[in-house]
Amino acid sequence: MKEARVAICEADVAARTATELTTPVALDLWRDGPSTRSRRDCADIMGVLIDRTPRDSVIAQVERFVQSGRPNQIVTVNVDFLNIAHKDRSFVSLLNAAALAVPDGMPLLWVSRLVGQRLPQRITGTDLLTDCAALAARAGYRIFLLGAAPGVAEAAGRVLEARYPGLQIAGSYAPPEQGDFTVEENARILDLVRATQPDMLFVALGTPKQERWIYENLEALGVPLCVGIGGVFNFITGRVPRAPQAMQRFGLEWLFRLLLEPRRLWRRYLVDDTRALYRAVHYAVRRRATRTHETPAGVGSVVSSPDV
């Protein structure tokens, strides 16, 4: 049997926890518990761990989450996440506590190559929602859609039902769009979601609000799969057009979105994310240089892994 060789995330995390992170990271990097010996194989980009899992394996993993009945969070990491993580290290802990992190952006793939931990492919929030909807239609799982402007999640549900015959939308709800939820509003959302007992929950509240909300309410929600998906309901209902395939392939989706909404997005893309990308490239180059001087037993050592 061909022996797979992967860099072990936990060695990296242990080293980082000791040196870089100000907030302690409580990580469970075992996918299904240590007894199964199924380890996560991640790229480490500025302390944020991103799974090196191809799209079809992500969906197989989603199926295992649903069958487990236990709540799990998936995060769709992009350069904006790295910018937020740089300013607020607690966001790193939150992202690394997710059951799975997928790379939602070509720049992350480029940086992963520089780090020497190549991510296999980009997996966007739209990819995740549509793949999960197809799986749910096949397997009889139920989906709840939360967030976006009034009526948008509901319309997204109708689009998905038409596209994936047999799909059951358990419910949808658009909470008020300002700041954090009040205690009453939060309780109302939890009641609404729990009453419908969905298998999957997609949350469009923008980053980092949606990731924090899922993280803080994961156990109370009890939904096997919870994912923050930003503007995806707007894309699939056609309210906001998606960049042409060629722009997506060359990592230029940000430019398309910037041209559509320059006032809202110029700072994010031209200032914050440009700086975050510069820092990520710098980090990758530094790590690569450090690694060439390490012994095989050091951080990022290679070991055999049964699941790759």
Ligand code: UDP
């Ligand atoms: N949104 C919301 N409540 C909020 C903030 C945002 O429902 O408090 C929605 C907003 O209407 C949009 C989505 O969350 O549909 C976030 O879109 P954005 O384009 O900012 O997300 P991105 O994909 O860029 O993270």
